[in-house]
Amino acid sequence: MSQQNNQIHYYIDGDVLFIVEDTKFRVHKNIIGLASKMFNDMFTCATPTQSDSDNIPEVELEGESSKTFENLLSHIYPNTFIDINWVNIAEFLRFSEKYIIDSVLLSAMKFLEREFRKNPLYSLFLADRYHFKSIYKESSKLVLDKFPEYKRNEIFSQLSLYTRNCLIKKYTSYTDSLAKLANVDFTSGYLHCDECNKQSEHDLKINQEFIERSKQVQILPLPLPPTPPSGTRKILFNSIGYKTCDNQFMTFQLPRKFKKHFGVFEPLECKKHKKDPKFYLYIELGE
Structure with missing residues (x-):
């Protein structure tokens, strides 16, 4: 299969080549290595490419989407920065957990902390999967407040068995x-x-x-x-x-x-809004 250069992240002065699907990304070790220790470790055993005349190291990411990698690089590189949003957050979290990209994990967590009110059930699903304790607790408050509605949502069935049982037990009580x-x-x-x-x-x-x-x-x-x-x-x-x-x-x-x-009720983000007029039931990870 012929390979093509990525239109955004193919830098002439790049010193490492990533191959994702049929796309080549020529990027900078110092930027990618700072973002991910795993990638930094990969560079030490990367073999030189045969396709580029200057013989730079090549890393192939099998089973990954070139579009996801492009978006991730756009988030990491300051000149092409793109925000995390509801469309890309799941892929960003999956990729950054797999390759230990702490800065992206942190950005995703901050996004959920700001926006969980707009999509409580999906926020709970992601917090459940990636063990974001604070977001888990806060989003559970809004889910329990409209539990009959959210229980019918298909995302509910994707929650862990532990979380589904906790929600059902709390609401039944x-x-x-x-x-x-x-x-x-x-x-x-x-x-x-x-x-x-x-x-x-x-x-x-x-x-x-x-x-x-x-x-x-x-x-x-x-x-x-x-x-x-x-x-x-x-x-x-x-x-x-x-x-x-x-x-x-x-x-x-x-x-x-x-x-x-x-039982115990709390306002949303209890430590920030102790005088919030609305108080909610909630569940916590590991309770």
């Missing part, structure tokens, strides 16, 4: 808790503030309020799909009043009761 919400005594064990001189009446008022709120998120039989986890938490955590004892209940008692019944 949530819906079970939702069905039992009306049985929760929200004022049990609550220590009223010193200013509250009608504690029994206040308990009754609070419980009546949360019975009404429970009806907003839990209808028997349960609706399909149920209220999203973030929606349930938002409804339950709406302010119940402006008195000191009301505020104390919302600040201390309700979070304890909610956590005991539903």
Whole structure:
């Protein structure tokens, strides 16, 4: 099969030749070697090419796509830089993991950190495959919030068995808790503030309020799909009043009761946005 020079990455002053499919890439050892230790090691045992008059070393990458390699070089070379996007990220990750190109792996991870909200399930799939713990956790929050919808997506079946089971277990636990919400005594064990001189009446008022709120998120039989986890938490955590004892209940008692019944919720990117009005269920790698 005749070989052709790549139109973008065939540099006259290049000192190593890559052969990918039927395409020749003449590039620079110092640039490629800095990007990948594996490629740098390949150069030491590369044999000189017979096709170029100046006899530079040649490396053949079998089973790889010339287009993928071209795009990867365009990302590495400063004069032809292309961004990582949803179309090329899977190939970039696969290639950079195989050939230990840490800079590209890092760029792909940064892309997912910025953009995971736009494609949560695919972000979770990639984070699952390449063990990006933070992205895994954050994207799982959005997937669980619309779990019935995402479960029908074909990408869901491509998640690891571990991740699929974790998602199903977490969401099932949530819906079970939702069905039992009306049985929760929200004022049990609550220590009223010193200013509250009608504690029994206040308990009754609070419980009546949360019975009404429970009806907003839990209808028997349960609706399909149920209220999203973030929606349930938002409804339950709406302010119940402006008195000191009301505020104390919302600040201390309700979070304890909610956590005991539903488990731990967090906002997206918890460390950055602690006051995010939406809180989510999540799963973590290795939990």
